[in-house]
Amino acid sequence: MKFYRPTEECGIFGIFGHPEAANLTYLGLYALQHRGQESCGIVSSDGRSLSAHKSMGLVADVFGNQEIFRSLPGPAAIGHVRYSTTGDSVYKNVQPIMVDYSRGSIAVAHNGNLVNAQIIKDELEAWGSIFQTTMDTEIIIHLLATSKQNSLEDRIVDALSRVKGAYCLLFLTETRMVAARDPHGFRPLCLGKLGDSWVVASESCALDLIEAEFIREIEPGEIVVIDKNGLTSLSPLKKVEPAPCIFEFVYFARPDSYIFGQNVYEVRKEFGRQLAREHHVEADIVIPVPDSGVPAALGYAQEAGLPFELGLIRNHYVGRTFIEPQQSIRHFGVKIKLNPVRDILKDKRVVVIDDSIVRGTTSRKIVKMVRNAGAKEVHVRISSPPTSYPCYYGIDTPTRKELISSSHTIEEIRKYITADSLGYLSEEGLLQSVGTGSTPYCKACFSGSYPIKFPKLAAAPQLDLF
Amino acid sequence: MKFYRPTEECGIFGIFGHPEAANLTYLGLYALQHRGQESCGIVSSDGRSLSAHKSMGLVADVFGNQEIFRSLPGPAAIGHVRYSTTGDSVYKNVQPIMVDYSRGSIAVAHNGNLVNAQIIKDELEAWGSIFQTTMDTEIIIHLLATSKQNSLEDRIVDALSRVKGAYCLLFLTETRMVAARDPHGFRPLCLGKLGDSWVVASESCALDLIEAEFIREIEPGEIVVIDKNGLTSLSPLKKVEPAPCIFEFVYFARPDSYIFGQNVYEVRKEFGRQLAREHHVEADIVIPVPDSGVPAALGYAQEAGLPFELGLIRNHYVGRTFIEPQQSIRHFGVKIKLNPVRDILKDKRVVVIDDSIVRGTTSRKIVKMVRNAGAKEVHVRISSPPTSYPCYYGIDTPTRKELISSSHTIEEIRKYITADSLGYLSEEGLLQSVGTGSTPYCKACFSGSYPIKFPKLAAAPQLDLF
Amino acid sequence: MKFYRPTEECGIFGIFGHPEAANLTYLGLYALQHRGQESCGIVSSDGRSLSAHKSMGLVADVFGNQEIFRSLPGPAAIGHVRYSTTGDSVYKNVQPIMVDYSRGSIAVAHNGNLVNAQIIKDELEAWGSIFQTTMDTEIIIHLLATSKQNSLEDRIVDALSRVKGAYCLLFLTETRMVAARDPHGFRPLCLGKLGDSWVVASESCALDLIEAEFIREIEPGEIVVIDKNGLTSLSPLKKVEPAPCIFEFVYFARPDSYIFGQNVYEVRKEFGRQLAREHHVEADIVIPVPDSGVPAALGYAQEAGLPFELGLIRNHYVGRTFIEPQQSIRHFGVKIKLNPVRDILKDKRVVVIDDSIVRGTTSRKIVKMVRNAGAKEVHVRISSPPTSYPCYYGIDTPTRKELISSSHTIEEIRKYITADSLGYLSEEGLLQSVGTGSTPYCKACFSGSYPIKFPKLAAAPQLDLF
Amino acid sequence: MKFYRPTEECGIFGIFGHPEAANLTYLGLYALQHRGQESCGIVSSDGRSLSAHKSMGLVADVFGNQEIFRSLPGPAAIGHVRYSTTGDSVYKNVQPIMVDYSRGSIAVAHNGNLVNAQIIKDELEAWGSIFQTTMDTEIIIHLLATSKQNSLEDRIVDALSRVKGAYCLLFLTETRMVAARDPHGFRPLCLGKLGDSWVVASESCALDLIEAEFIREIEPGEIVVIDKNGLTSLSPLKKVEPAPCIFEFVYFARPDSYIFGQNVYEVRKEFGRQLAREHHVEADIVIPVPDSGVPAALGYAQEAGLPFELGLIRNHYVGRTFIEPQQSIRHFGVKIKLNPVRDILKDKRVVVIDDSIVRGTTSRKIVKMVRNAGAKEVHVRISSPPTSYPCYYGIDTPTRKELISSSHTIEEIRKYITADSLGYLSEEGLLQSVGTGSTPYCKACFSGSYPIKFPKLAAAPQLDLF
Secondary structure, X not given: OOOOEOEOOEEEEEEEOOOOHHHHHHHHHHHOHHHOOOEEEEEEEOOOOEEEEEEEOOHHHHOOOOHHHHOOOOOEEEEEEEOOOOOOOOHHHOOOEEEEEOOEEEEEEEEEEEOOHHHHHHHHHHHOOOEOOOEOHHHHHHHHHHOOOOOHHHHHHHHHOOOOEEEEEEEEEXXXXXXXXXXXXXXXXXXXXXXXXXXXXXXXXXXXXXXXEEEEEOOOOOEEEEEOOEEEEEOOOOOOOOOOEOHHHHHHOXXXXXXXXXXXXXXXXXXXXXXXXXXXXXXXXXXXOOOOOHXXXXXXXXXXXXXXXXXXXXXXXXXOOOOOOOOOOOOOHHHHOEEEOHHHHOOOEEEEEEOOOOOOHHHHHHHHHHHHOOOOEEEEEEOOOOOOOOOOOOOOOOOHHHOHHHOOOHHXXXXXXXXXXXXXXXXXXXXXXXXXXXXXXXXXXXXXXXXXXXXXXXXXXXXXXX | OOOOEOEOOEEEEEEEOOOOHHHHHHHHHHHOHHHOOOEEEEEEXXXXXXXXXXXXXXXHHHOOOOHHHHOOOOOEEEEEEEOOOOOOOOHHHOOOEEEEEOOEEXXXXXXXXXXXXXXXXXXXXXXXXXXXXXXXXXXXHHHHHXXXXXXXXXXXXXXXXXXXEEEEEEEEEOOOEEEEEXXXXXXXXXXXXXXXXXXXXXXXXXXXXXXXXXXXXXXXXOEEEEEOOEEEEEOOOOOOOOOOEOHHHHHHOOOOOEEOOEEHHHHXXXXXXXXXHHOOOOOOEEEEOOOOOHHHHHHHHHHHOOOEOOOEEEOOOOOOOOOOOOOOOOOOHHHHOEEXXXXXXXXXXXXXEEOOOOOOHHHHHHXXXXXXXXXXXXXXXXXXXXXXXXXXXXXXXXXXXXXXXXXXXXXXXHHHHOOOEEEEOOHHHHHHHHOOOOOOOEOHHHHOOOOOOOOOOOHHHHHHOO | OOOOEOEOOEEEEEEEOOOOHHHHHHHHHHHOHHHOOOEEEEEEEOOOOEEEEEEEOOHHHHOOOOHHHHOOOOOEEEEEEEOOOOOOOOHHHOOOEEEEEOOEEEEEEEEEXXXXXXXXXXXXXXXXXXEOOOEOHHHHHHHHHHOOOOOHHHHHHHHHOOXXXXXXXXXXXXXXEEEEEOOOOOOOOEEEEEOOEEEEEOOHHHHHHOOOEEEEEOOOOOEEEEEOOEEEEXXXXXXXXXXXXXXXXXXXXXXXXXXXXXXXXXXXXXXXXXXXXXXOOOOOEEEEOOOOOHHHHHHHHHHHOOOEOOOEEEOOOOOOOOOOOOOOOOOOHHHHOEEEOHHHHOOOEEEEEEOOOOOOHHHHHHHHHHHHOOOOEXXXXXXXXXXXXXXXXXXXXXXXXXXXXXXXXXXXXXXXXXXXXXXXXXXXXXXXXXXXXXXXXXXHHHHOOOOOOOOOOOHHHHHHOO | OOOOEOEOOEXXXXXXXXXXXXXXXHHHHHHOHHHOXXXXXXXEEOOOOEEEEEEEOOHHHHOOOOHHHHOOOOOEEEEEEEOOOOOOXXXXXXXXXXXXXXXXXXXXXXXXXXXXXXXXXXXXXXXXOOEOOOXXXXXXXXXXXXXXXXXXXXXXXXXXXXXXXXXXXXXXXXXXXXXXXXXXXXXXXXXXXXXXXXXXXXXXXXXXXXXXXXXXXXXXXXXXXXXXXXXXXXXXXXXXXXXXXXXXXXXXXOOOOEEOOEEHHHHHHHHHHHHHXXXXXXXXXXXXXXXXXXXXXXXXXXXXXXXXXXXXXXXXXXXXXXXXXXXXXXXOHHHHOEEEOHHHHOOOEEEEEEOOOOOOHHHHHHHHHHHHOOOOEEEEEEOOOOOOOOOOOOOOOOOHXXXXXXXXXXXXXXXHHOOOEEEEOOHHHHHHHHOOOXXXXXXXXXXXXXXXXXXXXXXXXXXXXX
């Protein structure tokens, strides 16, 4: 029996009321490509029926000819980009899922991960449901279809009151688009407007590309129903303390996006500044591990009064199909992506800024690369606390035992990565940097303090899932 | 709301207990390619889980590299080839369908068409089921999953006692393969043996290719369960008068196959002989419309004592993607497939044998082609009665109004196709040719006498389906 | 150093003066697909410059979208289909070849094989030429480009007077189309007319498809120049005794074509009749090895007064990419293509008609297949004499040592293929069947008497080429 | 008659004496991907013959499976990446070109552009040569093949003494690899060593990736012959004043490379510093147009004492197949690649650093984007002088009339791009920044002073070429 694969690391986008809905959804997904590079799909509605196009591949490739848009007619559309690391990344799992049920057709796109998926699946199967994908998202549609409620809204509320975990959802029927965000608000979701059309997107950078106006974020626990009569907001789910994912700031979101009320770039720079305050070191230059480490490195450099340099150049042509050379040639690993600028690093005391250390192997290669390029000293600074716990809410992290900081002290990690010094941003520093102070964030990956209790029955296997 | 698309014109194949199960299934499907050229798929079981590979395309292309078979491990496999004429021929409808339900995983391959699909779908949706394909096959799995019965066999019986129509089915679970044929036995299905392995196939030509021994046909209403303990035969469904499809003999099956107790080639030849007896004409040569008309033409020629000639040469390189030339060039139609041999036809009185006339347009072109090649007279003989009624049991025929013989007399048809004379095989002649006499066949496409009553509610829309 | 690959087994087509030239060339190539299934290409001219599209693959696939024809503008076009058995079948060798030289652009399509290719290549290289393909065709363009003559015609004559071997050529420049056939006339080439447009094709079946009128064959040694002023015929090459390839009748050409003044189907039937006269046997039925053996089998059956039956059914879905099953499964060989009809063969004395025996392995499998299907006796009759010598003029035959009849007596071959009797058509019978008697044919593959002497230097390696 | 297309904007790589030659060439090309994204190819030698694989597409895609490397055996290989903007980017033009000539096989890869290509082509055609590509590179092979010299070296010298223009060349024969750089040394080419193997590459970043040691640059006019006996350096070509392309520093080369004796990153930073000295402005932040503008912006910021920020975020998923949205949606242009970070730009006086202005349209969009994001003032600074003249030596620049600075004053350009101020680096500043002072650079694109005189005959048409 297969366990459920979380639909982690995804981006969703939808637009209602625009003659070029599918085309704009394509652009929106394109702006969200960093949230999932493995597969993508769009479902559109022309008011009477739904049409779909989806496939493995990048947005620009999957939607790489104008014909496709002719097969996606209508003024409403939702789309999805998805990342997956394993063999389950098969066609049947590409979203949005589109089904027929008693009230007609419905499509759904999901970003997040349900923690009680297996329990509900068992119940649904016992009751007679069949499952054609291995995604937790399918459970939501089953719950919606089997709901005793009458209206679409009530069925959605019914379904969502059963599931636990992280979800940002976009539903599309023949005549309506519905957006929903889980009560903890783990993942970001925002609302925009383009002329008279409503737009929903995982991040505001997708609004920017289509020149839609940012209206506001969808609230934790909020359900937004959009149809020809306009927008209705509901908050029927039980209130809980919000827990937006702080790791979106650290690594996942695009720096030009606004999420959880803040600009990602500014927050990352503040991580860097705070890191400089917490882990000062005598040095000559500050360099980022590009691209994600750049804003924190700028913040560190500014706070420390050190020159910022692009000491590592990133090759952006790394594709999905990169073939490793023969075994007789040394393993290339990080060299495929990064190359040092020797003149910059030579004889320098270098501070290297990265956003996190996962297994430690990449950091070790980077330290060696910088040192081989002539650096006198290599000081690694990480713009987040040690990542010791897996995420169950939609970020694809390795199992605990693969996370180096779950079993090693900072000094042990420093030795392993061969750095002259190593400093992580403190949890306090992290929280202080994101500001308002009052907003509670989910920082389970750092603290192990998970906002949602695991269902008893599923606890053990669920933990093994990842 | 979409109506159901019959899974008409399909071929199925399965093998249980052979180390190269997927490979042999590939060969079996290859032999059944004439039953469906649009898409194909194989699901295999290694005893613990199922694996699938399926796609649009011909068998030799979809399974065109050895890697694929490594992804289909295990000693049991089922496969499917499918033909579809319309836009619904999308990936999601490619069979076998594979799902998870309360007892594990199950895959199903279906040849036939359910006439009460829409009614049951409505019921299942009302109850909460969701539908991810537009194939009637999905209904069977839903019924099986929602059955209150305990064992797989009982669940299958439960499901099959609900559906009406034509079906040959192959189910594969982790540990069992189940074959089922509807009580009317509309479509052929046979049982073979290859060493210790059991084989099930739509036609015996698939057994021949893998050098399996033909054991017997699966009986109408029979359910055959195969597992490591061997084969069990059940006949739990309500007995009805059998109604094997006589059109399989006329056109659909391969001439080297044995179906419904007879060899297709021999039956077709007898159609030809009988046709000669019924519609004698003074002529010089007999030519078939290749390939399907060849055996009947041989029979006709032998009975009439006329020379058989291959007066029309068929180009077998016609592919799916054939691009019609510009409109400024005359429409090519049948010329792409057939070219006359002038020396054979010149100044001859020619009898042209075809298996059926559908819209009449192709026959008209063929008559003109033969006449332009120099024939003095062109006498068309059809080795079946006029096709006046659509098939609801798994042959893809046009709607009634498109069937020329539903609205025209034979003389009108003769005029339309510009033949000097036109003769159809009589229904009596047809039945007499297939022999045993006692076996009742489904000949609804000729007579309009449908063996299964249409469900009241669905009657009207169902008729519009085609 | 690579030796030259003959451009054997090809088909060529050209049209001058039609607004849909490329489109009609596509149809022409489609009708000639049997002459080469590996690659194809079209070059068109709009009066000022040439455009090309060519690729590996079947005609219907390579030209499978209307866009391509927009990239092939102009009222003149030539095309090519090519077959090749080995690794040299790479893109660079796909024809037509298109080059720039001192007088502008020129494209050429070639069917045949030059026997002094290597000698001329050596000379041209010594002189400074470079070669970008491994086809002998490139030599002709080099000779044309280096010719001291002034006009295109004179340059072509100059080039052709240098080469020895088999060639049907179509040249296309910005403003002219030139067709040329070697003085022996080994390969067929015919001239047709479609309205005011001139058409040239390897076989007349290509004229039929586009409904062009067959005018006449291009004569051996004739050069036909077509431009806006019409057609000019030249015969500047040294006259030799014609030697059209009799194997085109035996196997290669399409039965509906007229070549060398005769209809292929009728000639093949006559082969069969003569074969019946030469090798009578008591038998019950006559069956062909389809498709090429059909006309001869009809002739044999008619002459012998025996029933003709389609005892072997051919599967036409055999594609380029057919994957052989695992080694643990018995080798399938001919079973993939042919399946016996047991009812037809059972307890019968069967005459099997094939066009030739090459290595003997296929015939052996067919005999066993027929016998296993129940035949009491299997008598093999071959509608041509034993093929003991390789062809150097454009048919892809194996080396001598692979040709079973080059080293085995007929009785030895009979034993090897396990037939009850074996009879080949005699050389006299073969020649008598093609009729006029006065026309000398090339029958080197049967007799070893090659119409063209091998160049001394190249003799040895050239023989090793094949 | 077609004129020659320069093989501009290419990268070349070769290695001799390593068992994984093709694999390492793949990695080398991967590191040089920025020099050409349209097509790529590798030719290897196993000592007896050459093997090739080449195609349109990115390196990681074209060589995206391990099988390909098995078809490229041998210890020597050369490779090529190419960029081309127009329709001539067809398969036949993909390099390396591989031909047979009198001494065997030879392959060549070329980076640069010959200015007398048409004249030599005319001569060669008059003499009888045929041309199968539209690349100037083919001319070099013709000259080499028609040379009266005996040794490969002498033939190469003979050929190169005939051509004028920019070239870095890699030749591969069965047993030797030869590298050549034109006497002006327009394009970079360096020599490295990996164990006992010699490596040649356009830029040193390719050596870094395979961990080869940088030995030295190939000198202008130098020819390096590498075979099993080692390396031989020749300088047989007439000496001229070197003229390395200064635009390689400005834009084309990778920042981590060392070319013309300097590190590109450091030179670019110095451009920025000098730009700050020349065009001071009161401002709050300095932002680059990523990625190429980053080092200059860092230099500017450091010199000006202003904060450097990544105010524009680049989307790296822009692919070749990006489909523009429907016309009803506003043209997206630069928004697809760049998105502003509003919080960074809001109410700021912003200095935007870019490397050059070509047509002005992109700069205009960037200025508007920055201003719309809230910037109070937008000051554009260009890290090179106005680009007023096309390049004939291997950079793909538009025609003169498309270059905005060829017909507009700086003030007019400023108005057009709607900047508050605009400053270009002076020619003196540019030259001073690259340092040594004594090295003369080609700066024809800024000054119009071309190091090579145009051949009289070809002058006019050649100018029209671009």
